[in-house]
Amino acid sequence: xxxxxxxxxxxxxxxxxxxxxxxxxxxxxxxxxxxxxxxxxxxxxxxxxxxxxxxxxxxxxxxxxxxxxxxxxxxxxxxxxxxxxxxxxxxxxxxxxxxxxxxxxxxxxxxxxxxxxxxxxxxxxxxxxxxxxxxxxxxxxxxxxxxxxxxxxxxxxxxxxxxxxxxxxxxxxxxxxxxxxxxxxxxxxxxxxxxxxxxxxxxxxxxxxxxxxxxxxxxxxxxxxxxxxxxxxxxxxxxxxxxxxxxxxxxxxxxxxxxxxxxxxxxxxxxxxxxxxxxxxxxxxxxxxxxxxxxxxxxxxxxxxxxxxxxxxxxxxxxxxxxxxxxxxxxxxxxxxxxxxxxxxxxxxxxxxxxxxxxxxxxxxxxxxxxxxxxxxxxxxxxxx
Amino acid sequence: xxxxxxxxxxxxxxxxxxxxxxxxxxxxxxxxxxxxxxxxxxxxxxxxxxxxxxxxxxxxxxxxxxxxxxxxxxxxxxxxxxxxxxxxxxxxxxxxxxxxxxxxxxxxxxxxxxxxxxxxxxxxxxxxxxxxxxxxxxxxxxxxxxxxxxxxxxxxxxxxxxxxxxxxxxxxxxxxxxxxxxxxxxxxxxxxxxxxxxxxxxxxxxxxxxxxxxxxxxxxxxxxxxxxxxxxxxxxxxxxxxxxxxxxxxxxxxxxxxxxxxxxxxxxxxxxxxxxxxxxxxxxxxxxxxxxxxxxxxxxxxxxxxxxxxxxxxxxxxxxxxxxxxxxxxxxxxxxxxxxxxxxxxxxxxxxxxxxxxxxxxxxxxxxxxxxxxxxxxxxxxxxx
Numbered sequence: 001x002x003x004x005x006x007x008x009x010x011x012x013x014x015x016x017x018x019x020x021x022x023x024x025x026x027x028x029x030x031x032x033x034x035x036x037x038x039x040x041x042x043x044x045x046x047x048x049x050x051x052x053x054x055x056x057x058x059x060x061x062x063x064x065x066x067x068x069x070x071x072x073x074x075x076x077x078x079x080x081x082x083x084x085x086x087x088x089x090x091x092x093x094x095x096x097x098x099x100x101x102x103x104x105x106x107x108x109x110x111x112x113x114x115x116x117x118x119x120x121x122x123x124x125x126x127x128x129x130x131x132x133x134x135x136x137x138x139x140x141x142x143x144x145x146x147x148x149x150x151x152x153x154x155x156x157x158x159x160x161x162x163x164x165x166x167x168x169x170x171x172x173x174x175x176x177x178x179x180x181x182x183x184x185x186x187x188x189x190x191x192x193x194x195x196x197x198x199x200x201x202x203x204x205x206x207x208x209x210x211x212x213x214x215x216x217x218x219x220x221x222x223x224x225x226x227x228x229x230x231x232x233x234x235x236x237x238x239x240x241x242x243x244x245x246x247x248x249x250x251x252x253x254x255x256x257x258x259x260x261x262x263x264x265x266x267x268x269x270x271x272x273x274x275x276x277x278x279x280x281x282x283x284x285x286x287x288x289x290x291x292x293x294x295x296x297x298x299x300x301x302x303x304x305x306x307x308x309x310x311x312x313x314x315x316x317x318x319x320x321x322x323x324x325x326x327x328x329x330x331x332x333x334x335x336x337x338x339x340x341x342x343x344x345x346x347x348x349x350x351x352x353x354x355x356x357x358x359x360x361x362x363x364x365x366x367x368x369x370x371x372x373x374x375x376x377x378x379x380x381x382x383x384x385x
Numbered sequence: 386x387x388x389x390x391x392x393x394x395x396x397x398x399x400x401x402x403x404x405x406x407x408x409x410x411x412x413x414x415x416x417x418x419x420x421x422x423x424x425x426x427x428x429x430x431x432x433x434x435x436x437x438x439x440x441x442x443x444x445x446x447x448x449x450x451x452x453x454x455x456x457x458x459x460x461x462x463x464x465x466x467x468x469x470x471x472x473x474x475x476x477x478x479x480x481x482x483x484x485x486x487x488x489x490x491x492x493x494x495x496x497x498x499x500x501x502x503x504x505x506x507x508x509x510x511x512x513x514x515x516x517x518x519x520x521x522x523x524x525x526x527x528x529x530x531x532x533x534x535x536x537x538x539x540x541x542x543x544x545x546x547x548x549x550x551x552x553x554x555x556x557x558x559x560x561x562x563x564x565x566x567x568x569x570x571x572x573x574x575x576x577x578x579x580x581x582x583x584x585x586x587x588x589x590x591x592x593x594x595x596x597x598x599x600x601x602x603x604x605x606x607x608x609x610x611x612x613x614x615x616x617x618x619x620x621x622x623x624x625x626x627x628x629x630x631x632x633x634x635x636x637x638x639x640x641x642x643x644x645x646x647x648x649x650x651x652x653x654x655x656x657x658x659x660x661x662x663x664x665x666x667x668x669x670x671x672x673x674x675x676x677x678x679x680x681x682x683x684x685x686x687x688x689x690x691x692x693x694x695x696x697x698x699x700x701x702x703x704x705x706x707x708x709x710x711x712x713x714x715x716x717x718x719x720x721x722x723x724x725x726x727x728x729x730x731x732x733x734x735x736x737x738x739x740x741x742x743x744x745x746x747x748x749x750x751x752x753x754x755x756x757x758x759x760x761x762x763x764x765x766x767x768x769x770x
Contacts, residue, residue, distance in 0.1 A: 005713045005729055025410060028433055031729035047435050048413055286668075286724055286747065301721035308693050308747075328390045336686035339671055344390055344416035357416075362671065362693075 004032050004298050011035070011294075012070035014057055016043030018345040018355065019076035019274045019290075022282070024048045026291040032298075037066045044346040060084045067093050074251065074297050076273055078106055079154060096198075096250040096297040097272040104247075105272055109152045109179050115267055118246040121239060122267045123258075125181040127152075131173055134180055138167065143180055152177035184266060186258040189219075190226055191277035192240035193289055194253045195305070197296040204240060205285065205305045207233045208277050221373055222277050222313040223366070224284060232263055239265045247272075252293045254278065276315070276358075283341055283360045284311025310366035312373040316342070316357035316382050318350035324384035326350035328357070334376045339363050342380075356382045389417050389683050396420070396679075397455035399442055401428030403730035403740065404461035404659045404675075407667070409433045411676040417683075422451045429731040445469045452478050459636060459682050461658055463491050464539060481583075481635040481682040482657040489632075490657055494537045494564050500652055503631040506624060507652045508643075510566040512537075516558055519565055523552065528565055537562035569651060571643040574604075575611055576662035577625035578674055579638045580690070582681040589625060590670065590690045592618045593662050606758055607662050607698040608751070609669060617648055624650045632657075637678045639663060661700070661743075668726055668745045669696025695751035697758040701727070701742035701767050703735035709769035711735040713742070719761045724748050727765075741767045 003009060011027060013020050016038030024045060027034045036049040039056050046052045055062035057077065063084035067073045072094040073085065085099035104114050115122040126143065128134050137143035151160035151174055163183060164170060189212070193205040209226030210219045226233065240255040247253060247270075254275030256268040278289035287295075287303025295302055316328070325348060334340050339362040347356055359376050363369035388394060396412060398405050401423030409430060412419045421434040424441050431437045440447035442462065448469035452458045457479040458470065470484035489499050500507040511528065513519050522528035536545035536559055548568060549555060574597070578590040594611030595604045611618065625640040632638060632655075639660030641653040663674035672680075672688025680687055701713070710733060719725050724747040732741055744761050748754035 003712065005716055006711065007733060021413070025413070028406070028410070028731075029726075029728050031429075031731040044416075048433060050432050287726075291726075295720070300717055303720075303726075304724055326391065327388065331390055332685055335680070335688075339689055341414075341672075341676075341688075343414050346413075346416040348392065 004300075005030060007033055009033060010070040010072075012037070012067055012073040013045070013049070013076060014063065014066070014073065014080050015076035016040070016045035016049070016052070017076060018044055018357075020045045021048055021345060022274065022279075022288075022290045022343075023076065023294060025282075026288070026294045029291075030294070032294070035066070035070050037062065042348055057081065064088060067095070072096065072297060074273075074293070075102075078102060078271065078273070082106060094297075097253075098250065101247050101249050101272055105270060107152050107177075108150050108269065109177060111269060112179060112181075114246070115243075118242075120243055120246060120267055121265060123148075123182045123184045125179045127177075127179050129177055131170065131175045131178055134170065134178065135167070137180070146183045148181040148183050149173060150179050150181060152179060184258055184260055186260050186266075187263075188226070188228060188259040189268070190228070190236050190257040190259055190265075191222075191275070192236055192255050192257065193275060193278045193281075194240050194244040194249075194255060195251070195289075195292045195296050195302055196244055196249055196253070197302060198250050198299045201302050202241065202244060203292075203302050203305045204237050205278060205281065205289070206307050207236045208280075210277070220314070220377065221370070222280060223370065224280050224307060224311045224313075225366075227366070228259065232259060232265070235263075235265050239267060243267060243270060251296045252278075252289055276313075279343070279358050280311035280313040280360045280362075282343075283362050284309050309362045309364055310369045312361045312366075312369045314359045314361070314373055314377050315355060316344075316359060316380065318352050318354040318356055318382050320352045322382070322384040323351045324349060326356060327383050327385050329381040329383055330379045334359065334380050337361075337372050337375060339369065340372065340376060350382050350384055389685075390415060392418055394418060395455040395457075397422070397452055397458040398430070398434070399448065399451070399458065399460035399465050400462040401425070401430035401434070401437070402461060403429055403742075405430045406433055406730065407659065407664075407673075407675045407728075408459075408461065408679060410667075411673070411679045414676075415679070417679070420451070420455050422447065427733055442466065449473060452480070457481065457682060459658075459678070460487075463487065463656065463658070467491060479682075482638075483635065486632050486634050486657055490655060492537050492562075493535050493654065494562060496654060497564060497566075499631070500628075503627075505628055505631060505652055506650060508533075508567045508569045510564045512562075512564050514562055516555065516560045516563055519555065519563065520552070522565070531568045533566040533568050534558060535564050535566060537564065569643055569645055571645050571651075572648075573611070573613060573644040574653070575613070575621050575642040575644055575650075576607075576660070577621055577640050577642065578660060578663045578666075579625050579629040579640060580636070580674075580677045580681050580687055581629055581634055581638070582687060583635050583684045586687050587626065587629060588677075588687050588690045589622050590663060590666065590674070591692050592621045593665075595662070605699070605762065606755070607665060608755065609665050609692060609696045609698075610751075612751070613644065614648075617644060617650070620648075620650050624652060628652060628655060636681045637663075637674055661698075664728070664743050665696035665698040665745045665747075667728075668747045669694050694747045694749055695754045697746045697751075697754045699744045699746070699758055699762050700740060701729075701744060701765065703737050703739040703741055703767050705737045707767070707769040708736045709734060711741060712768050712770050714766040714768055715764045719744065719765050722746075722757050722760060724754065725757065725761060735767055735769055
């Protein structure tokens with residue numbers, strides 16, 4: 001095996017967005033040579049990696065040829081050509097997370113079946129090859145409102161998910177493969193990031209909580225640690241570890257969970273990569289999720305996952321009504337607040353709801369952090385010039 | 386003033402070594418566009434900055450032309466052509482720290498005179514235009530052994546400093562301008578990093594302690610916070626603030642101090658930039674010294690300087706007897722220790738005592754951190770292939 005900490009080792013990262021960019025903080029720190037491929041000339045990773053390749057992540061040849069130049073391939077986004085990854089593995093290039101896991105996770109129907117097959121608690125669901133089959137099932141009385149429609153493939157950031165309460169809610173949905181899930185009333189949406197290396201060492205991060213806007217049904221804050229009972233936190237970690245054990249993944253696995261009204265824990269979905277629910281680990285934990293992913297895929301000893309201090313993460317998304325060259329209004333004001341660190345991803349253009357950055361608020365007292373987070377949210381605006 | 390957080394602002398950094406590289410962690414995070422100049426094709430900053438210029442930092446034209454392309458110039462090393470910086474300032478380019486302060490600091494004789502003029506406690510000294518004048522002073526009885534010889538200019542990393550106990554100790558020293566300082570017996574070598582922005586906001590980092598190898602007289606560990614009395618820590622901070630007030634610097638000012646046998650605090654010297662005594666702030670403090678320097682020179686609100694957790698820093702220097710392509714022997718072993726983060730600067734070639742990286746050890750219990758630091762020091766070796 002090549003020595004990672006010298007120039008003869010090359011790490012390939014598929015995807016050059018913000019998650020890749022934050023991985024590069026660690027590769028810079030460890031002086032690991034990186035090759036990044038992305039389809040955008042303006043990818044945030046472009047100037048922070050050692051070698052940048054312009055290419056389509058869903059294109060077999062692009063992914064295969066990129067992978068052949070490096071010693072190990074990882075990715076920061078699930079929408080990658082998995083056949084190319086599989087061929088690379090067969091030819092001896094290490095791919096972490098594996099193509100096998102990515103194939104399961106890329107399709108929400110196979111992902112749900114995987115949970116069912118492995119006795120992992122998840123909401124009940126039915127799989128449909130076409131949207132029209134859902135209509136048939138409703139007609140036949142096999143499916144009742146309300147339920148959650150999810151596209152089997154290519155959803156992201158809340159796209160590809162819809163609560164269906166009546167027939168007309170189906171109207172504008174994509175026609176392809178999908179699932180219908182039971183709508184489970186839940187108290188909290190939680191997440192646990194698990195990290196595992198090829199040696200089989202496993203660690204979990206503290207359970208985090210997604211706090212939703214009371215009206216907009218949009219995640220406003222990621223709060224670490226989650227403000228839940230010790231017993232619920234333990235149950236959440238155990239479920240996440242069971243998912244990890246089933247996948248035997250290498251790298252991070254972010255496990256999104258529901259805490260039901262009766263304190264059951266159900267798996268919603270997973271992401272085999274650094275995750276929005278772990279951004280606060282950069283400032284608030286001993287080892288950031290990004291460093292941890294790099295440690296894991298290189299089979300290095302895993303770092304300590306504990307929180308050092310309470311951490312809250314606020315996404316910076318493009319304001320409605322603004323499209324064009326981005327301006328971060330009042331960023332200086334939020335930087336005067338205690339324990340506030342903005343992360344700007346480096347996307348030149350904003351548009352409504354585009355993820356442009358995030359802000360971390362750390363404080364020994366999580367209530368103080370929460371109060372400051374609210375002030376941050378009210379103050380900074382991502383607008384166009 | 387340009388909006389830093391958009392692409393029309395350009396920050397120029399003179400020097401592309403490890404301190405510049407660690408500044409770039411912050412410019413990436415804030416998405417600030419950077420131009421870096423260094424005389425080495427293999428400078429650690431090269432692939433992490435937006436634009437790299439090859440050029441001699443002591444050359445007037447190179448520094449001036451580099452500065453003309455950017456909005457604000459800073460530096461990560463004192464050996465920079467100060468006349469060029471002065472001309473840039475006159476032409477409206479912001480230069481932080483200022484050419485005036487750099488001129489004072491670059492010359493250890495003028496630096497010492499500055500302390501004397503401003504009533505800042507420092508050891509007694511005499512200034513000499515040539516080394517031969519020291520010999521004359523000894524002959525005349527005006528100077529007695531032992532004393533500390535310091536070259537007035539271009540010393541670094543312990544070069545340019547020598548304890549002189551007898552005439553023969555002068556033999557191989559440079560012949561130029563120098564000072565002879567009283568050899569002050571001290572209990573501890575301390576440092577305080579002060580940060581100041583153009584608004585005049587000032588903050589100090591916790592006092593750190595340099596722990597020396599009992600025989601080799603070489604700094605082995607930087608320990609934060611210093612294991613000293615509260616009263617001594619307060620005195621040290623006050624002296625550092627007095628130095629800061631005298632310079633009215635913008636950016637970081639690292640103030641190196643002696644704690645004498647009688648608990649007086651004397652200023653040894655200062656550095657107007659991120660400093661070896663502040664590397665542990667990346668992991669152990671709310672705001673790293675590098676982020677703080679960037680905040681200060683951009684006149685942004687200063688971040689919180691307090692420690693979150695105890696931190697110890699160990700320098701990774703090239704082992705004796707090894708010159709050539711570097712290998713970090715046993716780096717994986719130290720990464721399995723609790724709270725250990727290696728930073729590899731990315732210099733391809735090692736040579737004896739070259740600074741190749743550093744390791745930070747964080748722990749809630751500083752004694753545990755100190756124990757782990759010793760294990761790190763014993764385990765990792767910077768050798769050649």
